[in-house]
Amino acid sequence: xxxxxxxxxxxxxxxxxxxxxxxxxxxxxxxxxxxxxxxxxxxxxxxxxxxxxxxxxxxxxxxxxxxxxxxxxxxxxxxxxxxxxxxxxxxxxxxxxxxxxxxxxxxxxxxxxxxxxxxxxxxxxxxxxxxxxxxxxxxxxxxxxxxxxxx
Numbered sequence: 001x002x003x004x005x006x007x008x009x010x011x012x013x014x015x016x017x018x019x020x021x022x023x024x025x026x027x028x029x030x031x032x033x034x035x036x037x038x039x040x041x042x043x044x045x046x047x048x049x050x051x052x053x054x055x056x057x058x059x060x061x062x063x064x065x066x067x068x069x070x071x072x073x074x075x076x077x078x079x080x081x082x083x084x085x086x087x088x089x090x091x092x093x094x095x096x097x098x099x100x101x102x103x104x105x106x107x108x109x110x111x112x113x114x115x116x117x118x119x120x121x122x123x124x125x126x127x128x129x130x131x132x133x134x135x136x137x138x139x140x141x142x143x144x145x146x147x148x149x150x151x
Contacts, residue, residue, distance in 0.1 A: 001039060004032040016063035020144060023059040023092070027051065027085070030070060034083065037074045045079050052086035059090060060144045062119050066094055068108025069128075069137050076104030076135060090145055096137040103132075116141070 011029050015021060034049045041047065073081050073096045081098040109128055116124045123142040129135070 001036065004035055008032050008036075012064070019062065020060040020146075021063045022056070022146070023061050023087070023143060024056045026061050026063065026066075027053070027056075029064075030067060030085075033067070033070065033074075041077075045077060045081065047081050047083075049083045050085070052084075054087055055089070056087065058146045059087065059092075060146050061092070061141075062115065065115055065119070066092075066112065066139065066141075068106070068112050069094065069096060069139070072104075072106040072108055073098040073100075073135055073137075075106055076100035078133075087143075090143045092139070092141045092143055094137065094139040094141075096135070098135045099133060100130075100135045 008029055011025065015025060031049075031051075034047065038047050038049075070083065073083070076098070078099045078101055082096070084093075084095040086093050109130070113126060113128075116126055120141060125138075125140045127136075127138040129137075
């Protein structure tokens, strides 16, 4: 667990000061975060995290772009959280569904909306439903591809 936390801190301090990071690094960060939350909530919550990833090698994403959506799910969660992340071609799809405490505010969702509008205009679709007792996110994001240099 200490290693996962160390990797998360290293990533946020030393690898996110660029415009784009490999999607794999971003996913590793999120996987470590979910693992920490599973340990934290142990027998208190039902957490399902599913990845269905294809062809990650050249996909790039703005660092920590979608993490606040995940963070809110856990910060406000009562007892269950479902997270599905998949890629197909250069498209990332994220679905989060969590029961949550009423009036649990998290500014990160608004920040994500603004960052998506600025960094990925016409390349994303974000739907957030944040009703009393329920938090749902659906994101479809066209990712940038790193140009591979010929050898």
